[in-house]
Amino acid sequence: MAPGGFFGRALIVEISGRGTTSSPLELDDRVLRAYLGGVGLGTWLMHRLAPPGVDPLAPEAPLAFVFSSLVGTPLTTSAKFAVVAKSPLTGLLTDALASSQFAIAGKLTGHDALVLRGRADELSVLLIDGDGARLEPAPELAGLSADQAEKAARARYGRGWRTAAIGPAGERGVRYATVSHDGRHAGRGGLGAVLGAKNVKAVLVRAATKVAVADQAAVLAAARDLRQRSFGPATAKYRELGTLANLLAFNAVNTLPTRNFTAATFEAAPRLAAEELHEMRTVARNSCASCTIGCEHIYSRKGGGSQRMEYENVFALGPLCGVSEPDDVFAASAKCDELGLDTISAGGTIAWAMECAERGLIDAPWLRFGDGAALLRALDAIGARTPGLGELLAQGSRRAAAVVGQGSIDFAPQVKGLELPGYEPRTLQSMALGLAVNARGADHNRSGAYEADLSGELDRLDGGAAHVAAAIGTEDRAAVMDSMILCKFLRGVFTDPFTDWAALLASVTGWDIDAEELHTAARRIVRAKRAFNLREGATAADDTLPPRMLETPLELTSGRQATLTAERLNTMVSGYYAARGLDPSGRVVQKDLADLLIDVL
Structure with a gap:
């Protein structure tokens, strides 16, 4: 049973x-x-x-x-x-x-x-x-x-x-x-x-049956409690302004990737910020199914219609491509929805192509940073896979750079082929490690180590052992939340997350499960992802960042420089391997492979 x-x-x-x-x-x-x-x-x-x-x-x-x-x-x-x-x-x-x-x-x-x-x-x-x-x-x-x-x-x-x-x-x-x-x-x-x-x-x-829980009364009590907590201060920002509230905050601390990661502040950020858009445009709020937070914010578009806007699509189609006109960013986001394109990879690939065009590496003189019409034209070409540029960019920045060559891979904004999200690694060095080692590639949802960087509890410009521990902690928490599955925006409402999550699972499943077992499950899930990638040919050499991040210091508005060297990142990666119980080449050891239960039916 x-x-x-x-x-x-x-x-x-x-x-x-x-x-x-x-x-x-x-x-x-x-x-x-x-x-x-x-x-x-x-x-x-x-x-x-x-x-x-x-x-x-x-x-x-x-x-x-x-x-x-x-x-x-x-x-x-x-x-x-x-x-x-x-x-x-x-x-x-x-x-x-x-x-x-x-x-x-x-x-x-x-x-x-x-x-x-x-x-x-x-x-x-x-x-x-x-x-x-x-x-x-x-x-x-x-x-x-x-x-x-x-x-x-x-x-x-x-x-x-x-x-x-x-x-x-x-x-x-x-x-x-x-x-x-x-x-x-x-x-x-x-x-x-x-x-x-x-x-x-x-x-x-189509639903055809029902599924029983172990303790209906306990589940209902937990649901009432979690609903109440979801209305608290931990989720207020998302209810009031949505994830777009991050744009000005990230810009202020030099971590808003701009013009293909050549800068970390965008001079036109206020034009795209939730605070200004909230005042300028009619805003509706919406919620996902069975959600009490209501983080989805829908803005009116010039000429009619509306568009759901979040931090990641605004970052990727706005600052990353140097585009400052809100209507162009809104239209690009709507086009991605219509075509069915990941906005982060679309924006990252186009930003790379804009830099290639400006360097004369590809024949697309019309494709320039800051040109909203060019952004929309490129999206159309990608969606249609038109011969030439559309077919090239439909492959993503890593594969496209392999075709273009001429050193363009050095500034392709990707890890393991997945384009970087809206977090500057040189100014968020726990996040830099999380992006480098994550199984999915450059990802902010499976390794939200930026939380530690922005907490003020460590030096986000000087990665070290504390950053390794922070990256592992956020990766473990994500592994559990993504498997239970609960929304990441709830992460701040739990007093003792693993203990609280174990109680939720116990009421639903009937398992006698505790926080320690959930910690073990988190580590197992992270190892299982890595073991699959190793099986498919991944190596330790993939646990890195683009050369631009490791070779070019970033000028900060304070006058300082943010530097992330290959040596520093490699030291953190080695520390991550050791803390995860991997061998020095990043491979899962034999005893842990057995724990993955791959042969169990």
């Missing part, structure tokens, strides 16, 4: 021609307890189901929608799911989280994960409910945005079905295409391209 909150099985859907075959994969209680669900369970599934060395866009490459024990409970922010696969952008493990009713309906098909393999003969939709999976041709959806495809599916199949879909970029194999649903996105790593390679435009799920 499965623990509370779980069904104890995944559904493996094999897509072939115009049909499917489905089979259950029973999930041992030891695996569920060891990996918790979500990203952790998805990582285990990739070890079991992804053939070593598989091309991420090959039919046999698995794509998993993974749920957790908390999905369907009244716990705030619990309506989340993970999408996990081998990334076509990095060639390594990738996972992305998203919130919507798709999570609840997908879980209540009666499965803890839905795993897709194979390829349809023509563009199709995949429907999964209590009766299993079926494939239906949908050529009429070709070229539609994910939102348009979702509306078409709802009209065709009814409101009881919940949809995750791809846009044109996913159909065309852009390596950083997203999977979208309810206006939200599983964004990073190219998961939309993986779904597109299977000739699946959309996955539709």
